[in-house]
Amino acid sequence: xxxxxxxxxxxxxxxxxxxxxxxxxxxxxxxxxxxxxxxxxxxxxxxxxxxxxxxxxxxxxxxxxxxxxxxxxxxxxxxxxxxxxxxxxxxxxxxxxxxxxxxxxxxxxxxx
Amino acid sequence: xxxxxxxxxxxxxxxxxxxxxxxxxxxxxxxxxxxxxxxxxxxxxxxxxxxxxxxxxxxxxxxxxxxxxxxxxxxxxxxxxxxxxxxxxxxxxxxxxxxxxxxxxxxxxxxx
Numbered sequence: 438x439x440x441x442x443x444x445x446x447x448x449x450x451x452x453x454x455x456x457x458x459x460x461x462x463x464x465x466x467x468x469x470x471x472x473x474x475x476x477x478x479x480x481x482x483x484x485x486x487x488x489x490x491x492x493x494x495x496x497x498x499x500x501x502x503x504x505x506x507x508x509x510x511x512x513x514x515x516x517x518x519x520x521x522x523x524x525x526x527x528x529x530x531x532x533x534x535x536x537x538x539x540x541x542x543x544x545x546x547x548x549x
Numbered sequence: 550x551x552x553x554x555x556x557x558x559x560x561x562x563x564x565x566x567x568x569x570x571x572x573x574x575x576x577x578x579x580x581x582x583x584x585x586x587x588x589x590x591x592x593x594x595x596x597x598x599x600x601x602x603x604x605x606x607x608x609x610x611x612x613x614x615x616x617x618x619x620x621x622x623x624x625x626x627x628x629x630x631x632x633x634x635x636x637x638x639x640x641x642x643x644x645x646x647x648x649x650x651x652x653x654x655x656x657x658x659x660x661x
Binding site for chain 2: 441468477478479480481482485487493495496527529534535536537538539540541542543
């Protein structure tokens with residue numbers, strides 16, 4: 438059972454480039470989330486989805502877009518990368534709000 | 550504004566000793582409180598989740614307590630091991646919100 442798988446694990450982008458981070462879960466979870474983690478700060482929610490075909494904004498959505506075309510996948514897109522988006526990105530999934538999250542191992546993104 | 554404050558920010562203990570980490574929150578209306586363990590370079594892993602009616606929950610050597618009246622929680626680690634070295638994160642959710650509030654974590658180092 439793989440749990441939550443994130444790809445890629447590392448990436449370096451130049452300012453202005455675009456990229457997509459992929460999150461896949463095999464636990465049949467309804468809810469999926471994208472977080473970013475920066476030094477000295479708690480995890481901050483970027484976007485989330487409560488089911489296939491649905492997406493919603495979290496605390497820090499600017500500069501990011503998401504899609505949930507299939508229940509098991511949640512994609513995070515950066516349209517025009519900026520140095521402020523240098524961070525570690527975590528995907529998570531859960532059965533619902535009263536359940537714990539299962540997190541992926543993270544994607545370390547550097548924008549130069 | 551919903552807030553979660555964790556203390557201490559960092560803690561160093563000797564292997565075999567016990568320790569207690571604190572979490573104070575102002576999230577309202579309260580739904581649940583979760584504790585996660587995050588090893589360096591990995592995603593957080595769920596330790597416990599407690600709702601309003603629960604005041605203690607254990608997971609092996611980890612025991613979490615919740616006082617919903619004072620809005621405080623603690624995570625007690627018994628007979629610490631080197632593998633307990635990690636960041637411990639408190640997360641509090643409010644009813645009707647899909648955006649939980651994360652604390653900044655307590656960094657625990659266990660020395661042999």
